[in-house]
Every structure is written in structure tokens, then in C-alpha cells.
Amino acid sequence: MTTDAPSVGPGPDAPPALAEYFAVRARVDEFAANAEAAQAQWLACGRGCDACCRVSRTAFGVELAALRAHVGQLPVSTQAALRARLADPEVVAGARCVFLDGDGACAVYAARPILCRTHGPLVFTEDGPSWCALNFATVPPAEVPALIAPGGALALARVDTLLAVVAARYRSQAGGPVRGPLTWALQPEGEAPWDDGQAG
Ligand code: SF4
Secondary structure, eight states, X not given: OOOOOOOOOOOTTSOHHHHHHHHHHHHHHHHHHHHHHHHGGGOOOOTTOOGGGSSOOEEEHHHHHHHHHHHHTSOHHHHHHHHHGGGOHHHHTTSSOTTBOTTSOBTTGGGOOHXXXXXXXXXXXXXXXXXXXXXXXXXXXXXXXXXXXXXXXXXXXXXXXXXXXXXXXXXXXXXXXXXXXXXGGGSOTTSOTTTTTTOO
């Protein structure tokens, strides 16, 4: 079901913070691409590997709004098929993302949240270096960080901080939740997906 639909941008009446989110996302894509190029020889990431997607993921409200807008411009039949997945036992159990296709691809790849864009390669988090165990498989873990030159990995903690600021600005402009599950992005336009007591 993967669609080639490009991510929709903010409309003229969108809260200004939505445009800021798209700008942050574009910068993250740029940095992530550079980091992946720098680490390419050690990465097993590729289409069909869904190790990052076998979870129930959450995202900031601004990301859910962007994702929801993206879903809203897909063909009606595609939207219906995606919503049907809400009843998938694995999705209900939190064992797979609702947007994960059967072939391991992402059904909303162009509009996937920022966290999804950073998974796999080595990144620096508040707790230190982190990477998918499927990558750097031939290198002893203790030696992995030393392989990466300065600037060759994303500083995820800084991305998180920036995203949190944009998300708070969006929330002050448009309301909505602090965070929520990606399944909320499947609520039709006109329905508030966070009116279920889960809003943060
Ligand atoms: S949105 Fe796409 S990339 Fe992110 S967890 Fe879901 S299927 Fe994976």
C-alpha cells in the first residue's frame, strides 16, 4: 500500500508552527542523509527491514497534525484500508506500527515522523551513542563510536529539543495533544482525535 504521495506542506491558513515543523523535518532529513552516507559501510538499513516499525509509536501533536493532513490527501480507498488496520491484532497489541506495510515498507514514508527518519544509524542521544543492533554487526560495540568522525552522526538530543519547542508553539496556536499515538493520524478531518482522554 506504500504510496508515492509527497508530503503535503502547510496550507495558507495553517498555524505558523506547522511551517516551522516542516523546516525542522527538512533539516533533519539533510543531516540524516549525511550521517547515513558517512556510516554507509556499516549499515544494513534498507527497504524491507521493518525492525524499527514493530512498535506502537507516538509523536508530538504537530507531527500527528502533519501526518493526518498527509493521510487526508490520499485516495479514499487507501485511507479506508489504512483505517481498517486499526483492528489488526498486532496493531492493537502495539506490536507493529499501523503504517507498516506487509512488505516492510512505510505507507506514509514521505510524511513519517522525525523519529522514524533517524532510526538505524548511530546517533548521539542524552544517554550517549545509540544505533540499531542490526548495524555495525561486524564491529565490537565498544569500538563503534570511535568509527564515526565528528559531524558524522545526528545529535538526536538537539533535534528533540528543537522539536519540543516547535511542538509547544504549535500547541499554543492550534491546541491538540502534547503527544499521541500515530493511530490518531487516521482520524478523519473534522474529528478531534485527542478527545479521548489520552491527551498529554
Ligand atoms: S510511520 Fe512508517 S517509518 Fe515510522 S514506525 Fe510507522 S511504518 Fe515505520
